[in-house]
Amino acid sequence: MLKRRIIPCLDIKDGRTVKGVNFINLIDAGDSVELAKAYVKQGADELVFLDITATVENRKALTALVERIAAEINIPFTVGGGIDNVKDVSVLLKAGADKITVNSSAVRRPELISEIAGQFGNQCIVVAIDTKLVNNEWVVVVDGGRTMTEFKTIEWAVRVEELGAGEIMLTSMNTDGTKSGFSLDITGKVSRNVNIPVIASGGAGSMEHFKDVFFNTECSAALAASIFHFGEIDIWELKKYLKHEGIAIR
Amino acid sequence: MIAILKYNAGNIKSVQNALNRLGYKSIITDNASELSGADKVIFPGVGEAGSAMQYLRERGLDKIIINLKQPVLGICLGLQLMCRFSEEGDTKCLGIFDTDVRLFPPLDKIPHMGWNNFLTIKGELFKGITIDDDIYYVHSYYAEIASCTIATCDYILPFSAAMQKENFYATQFHPEKSAEKGEIILKNFLEL
Numbered sequence: 001m002l003k004r005r006i007i008p009c010l011d012i013k014d015g016r017t018v019k020g021v022n023f024i025n026l027i028d029a030g031d032s033v034e035l036a037k038a039y040v041k042q043g044a045d046e047l048v049f050l051d052i053t054a055t056v057e058n059r060k061a062l063t064a065l066v067e068r069i070a071a072e073i074n075i076p077f078t079v080g081g082g083i084d085n086v087k088d089v090s091v092l093l094k095a096g097a098d099k100i101t102v103n104s105s106a107v108r109r110p111e112l113i114s115e116i117a118g119q120f121g122n123q124c125i126v127v128a129i130d131t132k133l134v135n136n137e138w139v140v141v142v143d144g145g146r147t148m149t150e151f152k153t154i155e156w157a158v159r160v161e162e163l164g165a166g167e168i169m170l171t172s173m174n175t176d177g178t179k180s181g182f183s184l185d186i187t188g189k190v191s192r193n194v195n196i197p198v199i200a201s202g203g204a205g206s207m208e209h210f211k212d213v214f215f216n217t218e219c220s221a222a223l224a225a226s227i228f229h230f231g232e233i234d235i236w237e238l239k240k241y242l243k244h245e246g247i248a249i250r
Numbered sequence: 251m252i253a254i255l256k257y258n259a260g261n262i263k264s265v266q267n268a269l270n271r272l273g274y275k276s277i278i279t280d281n282a283s284e285l286s287g288a289d290k291v292i293f294p295g296v297g298e299a300g301s302a303m304q305y306l307r308e309r310g311l312d313k314i315i316i317n318l319k320q321p322v323l324g325i326c327l328g329l330q331l332m333c334r335f336s337e338e339g340d341t342k343c344l345g346i347f348d349t350d351v352r353l354f355p356p357l358d359k360i361p362h363m364g365w366n367n368f369l370t371i372k373g374e375l376f377k378g379i380t381i382d383d384d385i386y387y388v389h390s391y392y393a394e395i396a397s398c399t400i401a402t403c404d405y406i407l408p409f410s411a412a413m414q415k416e417n418f419y420a421t422q423f424h425p426e427k428s429a430e431k432g433e434i435i436l437k438n439f440l441e442l
Contacts, residue, residue: 001366002362003384070263071267074432076386098264098427121296124296166361167361221364250384
């Protein structure tokens with residue numbers, strides 16, 4: 001049986017891991033490669049590395065860091081942050097990334113998704129969607145949560161699948177950094193409306209939150225950052241707990 | 251020396267990284283004599299079947315691959331290209347394995363992405379592995395089960411997780427990305 005995945009996310013700034021509360025106020029959480037290796041040991045199913053300042057400061061993801069990570073870890077990993085063209089993708093995949101993720105750049109120019117999928121295959125493109133509940137409607141936000149768009153979240157999710165996305169990473173800005181649990185409502189709606197895997201993200205604060213998102217939605221994976229970085233939840237313990245609760249886990 | 255076939259498909263470096271971690275030296279090459287002279291050849295791949303086959307044909311690599319006599323390991327797209335035909339781009343493939351590659355019917359999420367265990371396994375490639383061990387997959391097309399199938403997996407339907415015919419081995423999953431279980435399978439191949 002295909003297992004649900006647990007994915008630690010490492011937000012990168014200047015080659016180090018940081019995690020912001022609601023994407024602002026960054027706190028240093030450690031060396032990225034060391035953290036990555038520790039997560040592999042704990043049983044992480046995949047890793048995601050986001051150069052979180054890249055979009056805003058127009059910086060590219062750190063290729064040298066990707067090479068170091070690729071040399072040391074034996075599970076798949078995704079890299080993102082400021083990718084807005086096929087050439088960037090090529091550089092990162094060559095450096096050893098298995099998948100890349102695009103966010104704001106795909107909202108601004110949706111054809112980017114087809115261009116990347118056409119050249120490197122659907123499986124390597126993860127479209128990250130940051131979403132916010134505004135006036136009772138889930139809408140897409142970009143630039144690390146700073147800019148509102150006209151896009152309705154479900155419509156955008158369906159469209160990115162049509163354009164060739166292999167996976168969607170859905171972050172709820174309402175819960176991100178709050179440790180109050182994943183947004184079950186939008187995660188459930190998006191995963192029912194697309195036929196590609198959906199990674200739930202934003203809000204994990206306890207092991208029960210992971211159980212809730214796997215029980216109540218069809219998401220394929222759940223992602224978190226700070227609770228793993230600061231050792232509040234051990235991945236090994238989390239997976240043992242989820243298995244015990246009857247969820248298919250490696 | 252292990253030769254990793256260089257062509258227009260992704261993740262070649264990942265295979266070399268995995269070999270480095272296991273302590274094996276390798277070269278990434280599309281040179282005919284380097285490929286023919288290697289102890290083992292790995293035919294990796296993430297990408298699209300049609301353009302990959304076209305690339306191989308234009309450079310004569312298709313003929314070189316089918317004539318290799320040492321153990322060869324196809325991975326993911328490598329496995330699919332070693333079959334007769336792929337629905338992806340209606341592509342005539344290398345025809346080493348007597349089976350065809352089809353798109354998963356849309357009865358569950360596609361691609362089949364993540365960790366999955368086996369339905370069946372047999373042979374030396376799986377020494378030290380049990381059917382409950384999880385390994386990493388990412389693919390939208392699958393090879394139908396045939397006489398050369400040596401491992402099966404169930405996702406939407408049972409399909410070939412691994413195949414073998416004479417010196418040709420292939421896995422649909424990514425041993426280079428499957429943590430310690432993947433390393434066991436890779437090592438089994440390298441020690442053949």
